[in-house]
Amino acid sequence: AFVGKNGEGKSTMIKAIMKEIEINGGSVEIGHNAQIGYFAQNQAAQLDENATIFETIDRIAVGDVRTQIKNILGAFMFQGDDIQKKVKVLSGGEKTRLAMIKLLLEPVNLLILDEPSNHLDMKTKDIIKDALRDFDGTLILVSHDRDFLDGLAEKVFEFGNKRVKEHFEDIKGFLVHKKMDSLKEIEK
Ligand SMILES: Nc1ncnc2c1ncn2[C@@H]1O[C@H](COP(=O)(O)OP(=O)(O)OP(=O)(O)O)[C@@H](O)[C@H]1O
Ligand SMILES: [Mg+2]
Structure with a gap:
């Protein structure tokens, strides 16, 4: 997990890893077997507005997954005639849910998610969290949401005071160690 206040550089670090920005005085090396899936802070905006949910x-679905599209959509709460709705009429949360299904169907072994749980209701968050828990690869997750990170993050990178500190503990351990109840407190 990458945690820290607004503006401390979490998204910038991720953009550096993704080589979307130039890096001064450092370098990024990606392991040659790493296949990266990336969920940007505005990922839902990247969907094709004129396609339907089903389309x-x-x-993007290939192989065996093709026979499971309706089941997969159902597992993410898109049911019945809803799947014929166009992306442009979907709510923010529905778009995020759809963008997440898309990402999870890609054959990647490193998922980088920048605030994927923003503006999601509890039920949707739980569904996405379960899907991420089942993911076999490495997960880098930026979040301000302690409950979302709980059970997902095994290591915490704390961004603050122009530094990044690595903590070899899960989010609960990190907060105990910091004598805090929630991430809101390191964000003060
Ligand atoms: N292209 C840019 N030019 C100038 N400043 C930038 C640029 N991109 C980011 N910054 C600044 O760098 C700092 C880090 O931004 P970044 O988006 O990485 O923060 P963050 O930790 O992801 O915050 P949040 O929790 O709000 O998403 C901010 O002060 C931001 O304004
Ligand atoms: Mg950010």
């Missing part, structure tokens, strides 16, 4: 997933 969005149908376009």
